[in-house]
Amino acid sequence: MKNILIYGASGHSKMIVDILHKKNDYRIVGFADCYKSTNDSICGYKILGDFNALKEIINKYNVDGIIICIGDNYTRQNLYNNIIKVAPNVEFISAVHPSAIIAEHINIPEGTVIMAGVIVNANSKIGRFCILNTRSSLGHDSEMHDFSSIASNVTIGGNVKIGHCSAICLSTTVIQNIVIGDNTVVGAASLVLKSIDNNKLAYGNPINTIKERKPDSQYLG
Structure with a gap:
């Protein structure tokens, strides 16, 4: 061991x-x-x-x-x-909770953490050092790039791209075919109906881009 x-x-x-x-x-x-x-x-x-x-x-x-x-x-x-x-x-080391549901042929790379109740659907791709938090769902053919994260109760539709170091915060829904840029933060309880560029802070239902953000800007309290 x-x-x-x-x-x-x-x-x-x-x-x-x-x-x-x-x-x-x-x-x-x-x-x-x-x-x-x-x-x-x-x-x-x-x-x-x-x-x-x-x-x-x-x-x-x-x-x-x-x-x-x-x-x-x-x-x-x-x-x-x-x-x-x-x-x-x-x-x-990576860590995957035994209650997570992972589709066949999904690679879990180094450093990535998948919490309880997560669903990872068919043909999706997860980068290195990602976090998929409790009861989040990653849709089919979707991609999380390195060091990105989805928080608890986030729902990601099919064919969504989440950029490097980007964070989708609590209870947000992202519809299908959306692209989230690098170093972008989507605030809690948002409904993402359109793609978001790099280095943005966005939130709302429906989503609005609020301002530019620096990659090292803190977003967790």
């Missing part, structure tokens, strides 16, 4: 621990986090250190793989880029 380190000690990480416990494919050695003390613990696992201690943690605990538990897409991508500089040979 491989030893894995969970990077990021948030509510999102608690959901990942639940998946890992249910699957029982890995041994969790603990957490790394830049905002928690080594006196803290999450789900019974200790905080072993921050990013500066990462190399030492990997060596001390014989870490085979890391799973990144960061909800913000840009931050998750930035952390990945930093990790591979200090640990270029580490494996990045």
Whole structure:
């Protein structure tokens, strides 16, 4: 059984621990986090250190793989880029809840997390380090590019493209044949009836583009 380190000690990480416990494919050695003390613990696992201690943690605990538990897409991508500089040979782990319904021949690449009740339909494609949150649905022939995410209760129609680092927030519906650009955030409870360009903040029922956004603009509270 491989030893894995969970990077990021948030509510999102608690959901990942639940998946890992249910699957029982890995041994969790603990957490790394830049905002928690080594006196803290999450789900019974200790905080072993921050990013500066990462190399030492990997060596001390014989870490085979890391799973990144960061909800913000840009931050998750930035952390990945930093990790591979200090640990270029580490494996990045994906996690799929056993209740998820995944169509045949769907590849789940490194770093991607699929939560409870998710439905991934036929011929869809999921990129690296994506998040498909609780009870979300990805339609047939749709694509999620690397580091993108769909939040809980999101419904994505068929033949939809979700760009790199883009986020579709809670309970949003995206109809068929829509293209969401890169680094775009669609706010909660929106109805997306038209495509949205790169680097936009958009929300509403029906959807309206509100303003330009920078890729590193935070969107999670």
